[in-house]
Amino acid sequence: MTLTTTSPARSTYAEIAEKAGVSKATVSRVLNGDERVHPDRAASVMLAAENLGYRPNRAARALSTGRTGLVAVVIDDEPTALSDPFWGVVLAGISRVFMANDLHSLLMVTPLDSPDGAVAHYLEGGEVDGAIFLQVHKDAVIKKAHSQGLPVVLIGRPIDADSDIPFVDTDNVGGGLQATKYLFDRGCKKVATLTGDLDASAGIDRLDGYKKAHEAEGIEVDSDLIARANWSFESAKIMTLRLLAKHPEIDGIFAANDIMAIAAISAIQERGRRVPDDIAVVGFDDSLLSQTHRPAITTVRQDIIGLGAAAAETMIALLQERNPEVEVLATEIMIRESA
Amino acid sequence: MTLTTTSPARSTYAEIAEKAGVSKATVSRVLNGDERVHPDRAASVMLAAENLGYRPNRAARALSTGRTGLVAVVIDDEPTALSDPFWGVVLAGISRVFMANDLHSLLMVTPLDSPDGAVAHYLEGGEVDGAIFLQVHKDAVIKKAHSQGLPVVLIGRPIDADSDIPFVDTDNVGGGLQATKYLFDRGCKKVATLTGDLDASAGIDRLDGYKKAHEAEGIEVDSDLIARANWSFESAKIMTLRLLAKHPEIDGIFAANDIMAIAAISAIQERGRRVPDDIAVVGFDDSLLSQTHRPAITTVRQDIIGLGAAAAETMIALLQERNPEVEVLATEIMIRESA
DNA sequence: TTTGCTCGTGAAACCGATTTCGTTATTTGT
């Protein structure tokens, strides 16, 4: 014999209506804040609902209004995507805001390759009220969804400038500028950079910040000091060794993420130079790595929870047919040992 | 003027019924695989559905069947929880399996402190068909949900042994055993361990594996060599320095995660000893850190995607009222430089 | 040939909230 207590039977409008001596229509009006109900009746409905421990049935509401209260959160399923702690934190930010607004996030981890794939079907089917996209490589699905009128929010600036899809992003340009300027302020004369993947806006923008810092300083950008890596340890290590061989006078490196900063330090030390005394290194992300690594990495912190929250708020604005403002979140430099 | 194409009007049973010249009831039977429909009719229904590009309306189905096709995935919202890449990968595993089975995961990142909090309401309200819990500290909510008959799956072994809640877990005992045995096989004579939080099953079990390895080797466990840390870099570093001071003869350390392994290495090197020559170190998790750190960490790999997938499959079994088997996933040792 | 099944099917009820529409009671305008 199992001891499973069955959950208490759920109450419905019909029961509330009976208890309060009104019709279902009136119950609906009261519970949806319609002003035109007599205060006394409204009060008795509220009381009855309270006493019955009423909880609305989402499916029923969805059926009659056509809105589900569900927002898809789609991650392009590269094997490694979610192993980046970044996305987990973004998810947390999204989820918090949604839960506070009686919305739910439907997580879809799946390849976005085909505009007719499984995700596309889900997004079309009216199963969700909107979609937030993370880590986008192919945007066909997104454009399709957007053109069909589904509210869509991107995390990260879209690459084609003429896109009118709402997005939220970290101020990567500002962050790159902060990092590079910090190196100059520290006395560096020759600052190189290890870029991320330049097909992604984060990579492009951080490099852009690096260039802007040179401009501000009145220093010509030497394209020889720009090493195109791809976020990975290996690529960054190879590029750093090459940089050092060709330009031994380099005294500062801005790496577009922390992993590459660590790779750079590793390469620098292999060549018998010291960090930060001979060469100062700044990373990006304020990852756990940057805190635990020795020397600890000076890095650019972004507000990741805030990024998720901003995305969720943008979605809420869209759902209410308000015009969302593009949010670009500020960064902050965390000074540690490597620079 | 906006160019928003509206999505194509969705077709319904009524339209299919008309086109195929049958009733809605028959359409329902065919589309749900009821055998008792004449094959000819069935075929014409299928054809009509195909032509109309029919997609079922989840809300309508949920309303009439009482099942939503949604499973809550609940993460106890410690600030740091989702910054651990582990959970992101688990989510990916869950999501994949669910999407292949026409289920959806509803992500809830929220504190689980009160058994009457927001989550509890959602879980009670019939809004989801089941719930998978990650990273559990307080289990009141879980027990409540389970006792009300909601299908529940835990990731990680529950701490109280008499719980009858289904769970999936990594074989932490086996992993601890593998790691410690490897150190013995390598010739270590005196192996210490840095434990995780011993309030969590992962911490307890990995320590248990450490003890089992001693048993197998016929070596008495010296409780002085068991240093209680709490997964963090700082705690592990302090404990390692203490261990080294008190027992300079230690020649191997099993750390219950990679971060603590790195901390141990850092402490060892500060004391002027070499890794792995003087002291070999093994970690746990096969995290990115363990791969990029120098020396690279020898560590125990767990199948995290598989863990998520197993949880999802257990949930599916529960939803089909089959008896799920408890899954405990094997680990694998990754030999690198630190041991 | 009649009784009793089973089989295949459609009409209609149903799930629970929303919304339209019409009715009654009250107020406003002249």
Added chain:
DNA sequence: ACAAATAACGAAATCGGTTTCACGAGCAAA
């Protein structure tokens, strides 16, 4: 004081599937 407008509310239709129930056809047993 009477027509017209307005406010407050309930009955019933609606959303799109699922499920019950009843009915007729076909077939076997008697």
